[in-house]
């Protein structure tokens with residue numbers, strides 16, 4: 001049995017560049033060459049074993065928490081999210097944070113966020129002009145940031161929320177900028193210059209977060225409040241301990257970041273894919289405007305996330321050896337493995353004509369636990385998956401019941417925005433006001449003129 005699976009012999013800079021610039025083409029090519037299990041090497045020189053056989057995915061997702069470390073593998077996020085972020089922890093510490101974080105994200109709580117989502121979508125749509133061409137990504141980012149901020153902090157308007165919103169966006173611009181990524185790849189994330197630049201954008205955000213935490217702590221009506229921060233302040237672990245300010249800061253930052261960029265990118269892809277297929281768009285629009293088939297709406301979202309999973313891989317660091325590739329490879333402890341979401345989703349034995357956008361496939365066969373994995377899996381599966389799916393439904397509904405949308409150009413290529421993949425022109429669509437809405441608007445104007 002071999003230790004590490006084979007992989008390309010190109011220099012690691014070349015491999016990293018291709019993975020960043022053309023992730024899908026690059027990964028698909030390696031699978032064609034080497035099979036379902038192959039090894040890539042990026043700038044840090046550490047091998048990363050890509051897995052795309054559902055059996056291997058199952059091995060990783062059902063592996064024991066003391067064997068599959070995700071926190072250690074997510075280390076690059078530490079400077080922003082903080083060392084106490086759920087994404088950075090493993091084993092008992094991870095489990096503790098996960099238990100504290102889960103209650104606000106249980107399915108039945110989603111209805112409480114519905115009003116926030118609908119209102120944020122409505123506000124956004126009020127700014128759209130008939131006939132205008134817009135890039136969905138920045139609009140969706142603004143919308144999803146608004147939603148997560150309100151869900152986390154409560155329905156608070158005013159200058160302070162506005163200040164936090166601006167600071168977060170500035171920080172995100174700075175940290176997801178491609179030049180910044182290139183610099184961090186070349187200089188290493190620990191470089192002093194990068195650290196200094198990061199602190200400049202991060203310090204004011206931290207200051208605001210600690211201020212909001214202190215303000216919430218001082219509130220006498222926490223039990224009555226519905227926001228996530230209030231719930232986290234009241235949450236107790238098995239020993240009856242509450243979360244510290246530092247833990248709260250790190251989890252808030254995690255929720256704010258994990259909770260909005262991903263959803264915004266997924267929504268942008270949904271609009272990009274739909275406008276390229278007018279018949280699918282038409283059917284979805286009909287369903288949303290009065291049809292009964294909620295299943296079709298879900299199938300569109302599932303298909304979007306299959307064909308364009310915004311996080312193309314997740315990573316685990318092995319603390320003990322495991323066997324993958326149908327018994328061919330025994331990976332030693334210390335190896336990093338990457339369940340390759342993007343590649344699993346493009347398997348033609350599971351998804352015939354895998355490159356086609358065809359929501360119907362999910363009506364015929366519901367998504368499988370180890371074959372549809374846009375939210376990762378096992379003990380690390382995305383905490384906010386129900387929230388994200390609920391929000392995607394709400395936004396698709398709001399947009400398509402208010403406007404008709406159509407393609408501006410051909411399909412967009414996959415581009416990178418930090419860890420996520422996005423449409424390279426941001427998902428550009430033309431918005432055309434819905435006929436009924438135009439008539440209602442015209443009637444109002446007429447009434448005013450009279």
Ligand code: HEM
Pocket residue numbers: 070086087098148254255258259260262263266310311314315374375376377378379380381382383384385387388
């Ligand atoms: C379309 C939207 C989203 C996608 C595609 C997505 C995807 C993911 C993925 C792939 C992981 C890693 C899972 C693993 O390692 O197996 C993850 C983890 C996580 N996500 Fe999401 N996510 C989305 C939205 C959200 C939202 C809305 C929130 C919260 C408001 C959220 C919070 C988290 C948290 C806290 C974790 C860490 C879980 C852990 O380590 O135990 N995500 N997400």
